[in-house]
Amino acid sequence: MTKICVIGLGYVGLPLAHAFSEKYRVVGFDINEIRINELNSGFDRTLELSEIQLKEALNNGITFSLDIKDIEDCNVYIVTVPTPIDSSNRPDLTPLVKSSQMLGKVLKKNDIVIYESTVYPGVTEEVCVPELERESGMKFNTDFFCGYSPERINPGDKEHTVTKILKVTSGSTPEIATVVDDLYSSVITAGTFKATSIKVAEAAKVIENTQRDVNIALINELALIFDSIGIDTNEVIDAAATKWNFIKLKPGLVGGHCIGVDPYYLTFKAEELGYKPNLILGARQINNGMGKYIAEQTVKQMIKNDKKIKDSNILILGVTFKENCPDLRNTKVTDIVDELREYGANVDIYDPWVDLEETKHHFHHELLDKNPFESDKKYDSIIIAVAHNEFVSLREEDFKNISSGKEILIDIKGIVQNPTWRL
Structure with missing residues (x-):
């Protein structure tokens, strides 16, 4: 019988744990004791779940814990920890590495670890899997398996909630890809899209936010130009938007955990391979x-x-x-x-x-x-x-x-x- 552990109970993990709790046994794991105590008392400071939804999850039997012993009997582990950048705008994979090391201590034969955190292509198999193998003493794709299904949560959006957003899925073997896809399909009413590989799914996620960042940078640069000319950018955008294929965006600050961060994961990998991603880095410079x-x-x-x-x-x-x-x-x-x-x-x-x-x-x-x-x-x-x-x-x-x-x-x-x- 499937028992799911969701690791990381922030804006992504908590709504996901709630969705799965309607059909499966679920343990929500987080290292923040205050967060665990608040959730067990029915309070979500992120406001992603209402008091009613949180009580509903608790009534469904969901468990919130920071004790590794409480996740030992799970067979599907979903990792939703942050993937920030450091002061030099380089990927900080510490939360992912530490989560993988912890999971390695509880992994059992045929367990599946699914990562949702935004990364550059290759992180799951080249960074996380070695940690799982080292700690567990087991062999990847023989004793345990992995999947990747990027999060698409929009914090504060009560219309496009987790079950209403189409989910990209993937697995480390064709058979596991189907298992992962079926798992998400059972709770995601918007449907799923099974990517051909974990790397493809990783890349798909990171370019979603990179594309948006570049588009906003263009509008921001136009705003700087139009402000110098002395015309209202918003009036220009309204006029241009009368054409059917014009992408209507507004200038502004680009912050948050995704759009202002994720492009650096892609540029890091590109530069590591010897390619200078000038357009993406230029967009980052404008928005910053x-x-x-x-x-x-x-x-x-x-x-x-x-x-x-x-x-x-x-x-x-x-x-x-x-x-x-x-x-x-x-x-x-x-x-x-x-x-x-x-x-x-x-x-x-x-x-x-x-x-x-x-x-x-x-x-x-x-x-x-x-x-x-x-x-x-x-x-x-x-x-x-x-x-x-x-x-x-x-x-x-x-x-x-x-x-x-x-x-x-x-x-x-x-x-x-x-x-x-x-x-």
């Missing part, structure tokens, strides 16, 4: 520079309106990498903050979606613990960085009430009617 550019435009608008920069008070609304989501990973709002503070400005940051304790792990600036629209403090400039519903509903009067003198509104997300400057 947008925070600094937004800060510079804020300063420019303040100077135009006779406001001093040093010791000025600037409010930034939103810090998560996307709207209506508490996910702070790789947020690029921090680039705006850092640049403005270089100018000597005092910067306050407010985001009603984040847990103030959680910010300490992903963000090196303190956040306001009270709504600035309910305080007496006045601001020389206000930057709308994230389109949370709470900010979309704000009126012109709200901004005017907390502005010092003439209000300076910098709108990155296109949610204000008449901003001072819009990206």
